[in-house]
Amino acid sequence: MLKVNEYFGGTVKSVALENAEGTATVGVMEAGEYDFGTATIELMTVTSGLLDVMLPGETNWKTYSKGETFRVEKDVRFKVKANGQVAYYCLYL
Amino acid sequence: MLKVNEYFGGTVKSVALENAEGTATVGVMEAGEYDFGTATIELMTVTSGLLDVMLPGETNWKTYSKGETFRVEKDVRFKVKANGQVAYYCLYL
Numbered sequence: 001m002l003k004v005n006e007y008f009g010g011t012v013k014s015v016a017l018e019n020a021e022g023t024a025t026v027g028v029m030e031a032g033e034y035d036f037g038t039a040t041i042e043l044m045t046v047t048s049g050l051l052d053v054m055l056p057g058e059t060n061w062k063t064y065s066k067g068e069t070f071r072v073e074k075d076v077r078f079k080v081k082a083n084g085q086v087a088y089y090c091l092y093l
Numbered sequence: 094m095l096k097v098n099e100y101f102g103g104t105v106k107s108v109a110l111e112n113a114e115g116t117a118t119v120g121v122m123e124a125g126e127y128d129f130g131t132a133t134i135e136l137m138t139v140t141s142g143l144l145d146v147m148l149p150g151e152t153n154w155k156t157y158s159k160g161e162t163f164r165v166e167k168d169v170r171f172k173v174k175a176n177g178q179v180a181y182y183c184l185y186l
Contacts, residue, residue, distance in 0.1 A: 002106045002121055002178075004097055013095045013108045015121040019142045019177040021159070026119040026140055026180045028095055028108040047119055047140060047182045049112045066114070067160075084112040085095075087119045089140045089180060 008034060014090075024091045033081045038072050041093040045069040049086035054079040101127060107183075117184045126174045131165050134186040138162040142179035147172040 003016045014027025052061040056076045096109045107120025145154040149169045
């Protein structure tokens with residue numbers, strides 16, 4: 001059965017999948033700023049919308065748009081800021 | 094509140110979104126063959142996995158992979174076949 005995950009009081013929702021490409025989720029976040037933690041390396045790709053990202057050790061936001069991917073290391077925290085609803089694909093390495 | 098949709102007894106689940114790019118869903122389908130209907134023109138992009146598609150009037154399956162998009166007209170039915178779990182982004186025009 002496909003698993004639906006909810007975070008931050010339902011303002012981020014995702015559906016998990018696993019196939020030949022690996023273990024991943026696709027999801028949507030409402031406009032807002034979020035502080036995420038990682039348990040594995042994550043490759044996060046923006047599917048729709050614009051996502052500002054501040055990775056560990058960085059002090060500036062960098063904007064990622066449709067089709068762009070950023071990598072987040074294992075066991076860190078990072079910040080994202082969505083100005084509108086943003087869809088993403090997150091692959092767990 | 095983000096809306097989660099379930100189809101075909103939960104073997105297809107999606108999350109709806111709306112932003113500057115339009116109204117869309119991101120979702121996952123379990124391995125299987127599905128017959129979908131459209132209420133608008135749909136632009137469907139494979140986010141992960143391989144999806145065989147048979148559009149109205151066609152008699153052969155065509156395989157779409159990660160990043161590829163197909164267009165489905167309004168008020169038609171079309172078939173898709175997922176060999177494993179497939180993630181997609183569907184934009185409603």
